[in-house]
Amino acid sequence: HAKKHGGDRIEVFRPAMRSDQPDRLALEADLRRAIERDEIKVLYQPIVRLEDRTIAGFEALVRWDHPRLGRMSPRDFIPVAEDSGLIVDLGLSVLDKTTRQLVTWQRLVESDPPIFASVNVSSRQLLRHDLIHDLKGVLSRSAVAPGSLKLEITESLVMENPEYAAQMLIQVRDLGAGLSMDDFGTGYSSLAYLQRFPFDTIKIDQSFVRQNGSGARPVILRSIIAMAHDLGMDVVAEGAETDADAAELFALGCEYAQGYAFGEPMTAEEARRLIAGPVRLRA
Numbered sequence: 208h209a210k211k212h213g214g215d216r217i218e219v220f221r222p223a224m225r226s227d228q229p230d231r232l233a234l235e236a237d238l239r240r241a242i243e244r245d246e247i248k249v250l251y252q253p254i255v256r257l258e259d260r261t262i263a264g265f266e267a268l269v270r271w272d273h274p275r276l277g278r279m280s281p282r283d284f285i286p287v288a289e290d291s292g293l294i295v296d297l298g299l300s301v302l303d304k305t306t307r308q309l310v311t312w313q314r315l316v317e318s319d320p321p322i323f324a325s326v327n328v329s330s331r332q333l334l335r336h337d338l339i340h341d342l343k344g345v346l347s348r349s350a351v352a353p354g355s356l357k358l359e360i361t362e363s364l365v366m367e368n369p370e371y372a373a374q375m376l377i378q379v380r381d382l383g384a385g386l387s388m389d390d391f392g393t394g395y396s397s398l399a400y401l402q403r404f405p406f407d408t409i410k411i412d413q414s415f416v417r418q419n420g421s422g423a424r425p426v427i428l429r430s431i432i433a434m435a436h437d438l439g440m441d442v443v444a445e446g447a448e449t450d451a452d453a454a455e456l457f458a459l460g461c462e463y464a465q466g467y468a469f470g471e472p473m474t475a476e477e478a479r480r481l482i483a484g485p486v487r488l489r490a
């Protein structure tokens with residue numbers, strides 16, 4: 208343990224996080240350049256209404272094609288972006304690109320409620336005032352109704368600093384944007400506790416959804432869904448990979464699902480074609 212900043216904050220030394228590692232520094236420099244050159248792409252994965260299998264919205268998921276390392280998973284470069292502060296620019300660019308796509312999607316089909324977009328927000332973004340500022344900017348630059356934009360925040364992020372997170376989330380809610388609790392079930396918290404935060408949706412982590420129908424999974428899913436509904440929240444199930452998954456989720460009362468059964472993360476153009484096209488979603 209190392210004491211830092213003279214205060215009572217203790218920082219735990221985590222070897223994997225060392226920012227002075229050559230690889231890490233090189234990756235950070237590459238990422239900075241990629242952001243400047245606007246080489247970070249955003250893919251969109253459909254979120255489907257289970258009752259009629261229509262598209263309710265899309266989740267924005269970043270991709271980076273590294274010149275030497277190839278396509279990188281956000282799980283590998285988001286931590287680098289967070290540690291270096293690059294997440295602020297990166298996050299703004301994802302918000303900006305996504306809202307612009309949302310405008311074109313909403314023009315393409317008139318539905319009630321309109322198609323929404325859901326954007327992931329990480330801790331460094333949430334714990335800075337820039338997020339509210341950025342969100343206001345993005346909303347005022349586009350004609351999108353605030354309610355069509357949702358932010359996805361993991362429960363573990365909220366648990367890191369519940370008081371501060373609550374303040375920020377209330378500001379987001381007051382702007383009219385939606386709030387989804389992401390990856391529910393992977394952290395240490397309970398829905399009953401988290402209902403004190405202004406979430407309107409929970410996303411059940413894919414680990415509870417994939418290969419369901421076996422063991423205790425249906426029981427766990429059923430109780431998460433029931434509690435979410437009692438607390439007035441909608442439920443999105445992540446990782447619906449098969450038609451059987453989708454059917455079971457619907458039978459359990461889940462309203463929305465996302466997963467390879469309905470579509471992988473796709474380009475904005477593919478998303479547009481999917482919305483405009485007459486073809487119903489498979490699965």
Ligand code: C2E
Pocket residue numbers: 252267268269280281282285298301327328329359389390413445446447448465466467468472
């Ligand atoms: P997440 O928000 O939980 O996103 C869902 C992940 O599950 C995505 O991985 C998606 O491609 C994957 N997935 C979707 N359907 C299925 C399925 O049926 N089966 C399986 N096995 N996987 C499925 P991806 O795109 O690699 O993103 C990983 C994580 O990176 C995200 O998890 C999110 O936490 C983070 N992330 C992605 N984009 C952003 C971003 O713009 N900002 C921030 N802060 N984080 C992001």
Ligand code: MG
Pocket residue numbers: 266327359389
């Ligand atoms: Mg997410």
Ligand code: MG
Pocket residue numbers: 389390410412445
């Ligand atoms: Mg998720």
Ligand code: MG
Pocket residue numbers: 389390412413445
């Ligand atoms: Mg997840």
